[in-house]
Amino acid sequence: MKVITAPFAWCTSVVLTAVVFALGGCGAGFNAETDQPFNPGAGINDRAGTIYLLNAIVVADDKGAGTLVATLANESGKDDKLLSVTATDATGTIISVSMPNGAVDLPAGQAVQLLTNNDVTFNSPLLKPGFGANLSFEFEKAAAIRINVPVTGRLAEFSTVTIPTSTTPATPTSLAPATTTSSP
DSSP, rough: OOOOOOOHHHHHHHHHHHHHHHHHTTTTTOOOOSOOOOOOOSSSSOOOOSOOOOOOEEEEEEESSEEEEEEEEEEESSEEEEEEEEEEESSBBBBEEEEETTTTOOOOOOOEEEETOOSEEOOTOOTTTTTTEEEEEEEESSSOEEEEEEOOOGGGGGGGGGOOOOOOSSSOOSSSOOOOOOOO
């Protein structure tokens, strides 16, 4: 009896190789890195709600004055407004924020660049390049956005950003809850 193994071994190796390549290509599924949004900019994105916060970063000087550079894209079918922005540092200490032009209109289906009119500015000795700021964006209709945004200096790509003149704000206050003690 003659056993023919060469064609069988060759056919088996071809089939196994094809199976390995087929299964290897499907291993990433629908959440593959190549299917995820990629932000090549220096800022942070939040696309969780109907208002998208895109490429948000604070450009600050070494005295604590800064300007928010970001885009708000209204993905809802209704006009909205950015009513306020609040900020704290990592310890919960308040960073002074102003919106010199008041509320910012966010037309439905459009994107608004916050840098254009110095819409959101900061002033605090706690605001330093290299650190972050915890920002909270409050809207008229959409859910609030709470996000940690990096703070950078006036690097080449931000050299044209207008930073307001720094003034020394009042002593920062903390948002941390007060503790009480009771005497026996």
